[in-house]
Amino acid sequence: MKKFISILAALTLMAGCFSCSEEKDSKSDSKPVEADTTISEADGSVDEPVVQQQAEFREYNAEDFKTINVNLTKTDKEPPFKLHSLNISELDFGERMPPCKQGEYRDKYKPDFSDIDDPDIDDEYREYMESVRTEWENICKVPAKGAIQFWRQCGNDIYAAVGYDTYCSGGDHEVSIFRVDGLTGKSTEIYRHSDPESSFYVETIAVPNGKVYLSVKDKGLMYLDGDKLVPMHYLDGYSHYLMGDAADRMIFLSTKNILEEIPDDYEPQPSEYWEEREGKKYLIKGQERVYSEYLPDKDEWKEIARKTYTQEEVYSDVNLDNDLPWVYGKLVAHTEKPEGKRKLDVVTDEYRVGTGITGLDILYADHDRLVVKLSNKNIVHIFDMAKMEHYVLDCSGLAPMCQYFEGGIFVYANNTDSNIYYIMPEMGLTFTIYKFHEKIEESYGSYINAYRGDGSFGFQQGIAINKQEKRDPETNNVIYTNYDYEENIYWVNGDEMNG
DSSP states (O other), rough: OOOOOOOOOOOOOSSSSSEEOSSOOOOOOOOOEEEEEEEEEEEEEEEEEEEEEEEOOOEEEEGGGGEEEEOOOOEEOSSOOOEEEGGGGGGGOOOOOOGGGGHHHHTTOOOOOOGGOOTTTTTTHHHHHHHHHHHHHTTTSSOOOOOOEEEEEEETTTEEEEEEEOOOTTTEEEEEEEEEEEEEEETTEEEEETTTTTOOOOEEOOOGGGOOOEEEEEEEEEEEEEEEEEEEOSTTTTTEEEESSSSSSSEEEEEEEEEEEEEETHHHOOOOOEEEEETEEEEEEEEEEEEEEETTTEEEEEEEEEEEEHHHTSSSOTTTTSSSSSEEBTTTEEEEEEEEEOSSSESSSSSSEEEEEEEEEEEOOOOSEEEESSSOOEEEEEETTTTEEEEEEEEEETOOOEEEEEEEEEEEEESSOOOEEEETTTTTTTEEEEOOOOOOTTOOOOOEEEOOOOOOOEEEEEEEEEEEEEOOOOOOOEEEEEEEEEEEEEEEEHHHHHH
């Protein structure tokens, strides 16, 4: 059932919500702006001098800021924005018969069911494979219902890649891109791929300024021009993933495995990883990772960072890129530990801030504001370079995670143990924007995923509404459990927050 939460903007400003400590005079090591004079020449004539303002790199220490410990004050008032919602489980994209399930292609893409005739497999596995074969044979007779494979939000619209091809050994041959009006649920098809000779698996969708960009497996990056796809030819041969959590910008992680061809009869060791391409086997010796930003208004790419990792590093549990620059809000930023010191600096291309913190995660950076949180606790630090104030907010009593979005802090957990909160940082005014069901049946379970879209922040809630158990007929022990989930998304449109 669709569930819409309409929260009207109503806000009473509250004073006295914070306390001050270590009140010091504001100061900075920043240098004054200097003017550079350039001469432009055209057709042999000399124009008047043009004065360009070139900002100097700024440096700050934690002691330069006046520290303000902000007390969080919960309010029952409605937050200063509207929370939208949509049950995406109820979206209907129709039914189609994929071309790979018909005629000569039916057997070409038939899954391998040869294990059924293997006398050495146990009866339970044979029974399972026979059920899968029966299901595949039925799929070849009736149209398939469209299922969302990937989706991304842009304001109040949802762009979804919808597949109609199931149990196909050759990929995805019937896929469409839909634009869904999140406020009404109405969907409009904007692109269709239907080709039994070519798979079309969408890895990424991005929609800056209303233009649709796609990353398609084995085809690379491209964009929609009307109903035509136009290849972009950036780092061909790489897989591209849109990294949208840090900023509403087109930041891509492009990866390419470093391969070494091996004979067909080579048996990889347990510590080795391998893949097969066009009938040949390759050991994975490492991976190259490239972070880049695409600038749609200029149709240009800007490489942010590039690094090569060994096979051992790729398959370790270590965060590979924690030492690489990244885009947070408006600026590229990274952490540095000055020689002989334990506490971290945050460095952008405009300034360096000595945070006085030993472990932190960067949340946001722009010309006059840096937002970080402690790595091991949900305590947020905001350095305001315009006011030379340092706000400290302890959000750990609300939930363990947070994101900075459009001047405020959203606090949440990726489970139903916590509600979703919104905090106005300078005042500490704390709104509860969504309350979860007081009790969700434990055997069914539920989950929460927070996400960033293009100009939006939201969270997805999945609630198991149907549980099916497969039990051993002799012991009655549960072999496996399947759930059907109802998927709801809730989001805040950044344009509405600013408007």
